Amino acid sequence: MLSAIFVVSVVFCAGGPDPDEKFIRGDANMNQGVNIADVIVICHYIMAWSGHNEVMCPDSADADNDGFITFLDIWYLINFLFNGRE
Numbered sequence: 166m167l168s169a170i171f172v173v174s175v176v177f178c179a180g181g182p183d184p185d186e187k188f189i190r191g192d193a194n195m196n197q198g199v200n201i202a203d204v205i206v207i208c209h210y211i212m213a214w215s216g217h218n219e220v221m222c223p224d225s226a227d228a229d230n231d232g233f234i235t236f237l238d239i240w241y242l243i244n245f246l247f248n249g250r251e
Contacts, residue, residue, distance in 0.1 A: 191242055193226040203228075204242050210234060 191199040193206040203226075210220050211234065220226040220234070228238040228245075 188222045188225040190225060190230060191228040191238075191245070193220055193228075195221045195225060199242065199245070201246060204239055204246070207234060207239050207242070211236065211239070 188195065189197065189199060191203055193203040193210070196202070206220065207226050207228075208214065210218065210226060223234060224230075226234045226238060229241040231237070
């Protein structure tokens with residue numbers, strides 16, 4: 166059984182328009198929280214739905230912190246959201 170430990174941490178944005186901007190990992194829409202809307206933002210980014218081919222802070226959308234924004238980030242967030250928080 167796979168499980169993920171998701172630690173909400175506030176760090177500085179690297180790769181975004183302002184490298185000194187603080188972000189929460191997994192908060193792809195930068196609204197200071199992690200929820201299903203962030204999953205949707207990452208889906209839009211990956212699939213380029215509605216012309217969304219950018220995220221405000223790439224590090225925030227990289228939920229699993231592997232350096233890439235992929236479907237694994239979507240899986241990671243869904244697993245975190247629906248398997249509960251500590």
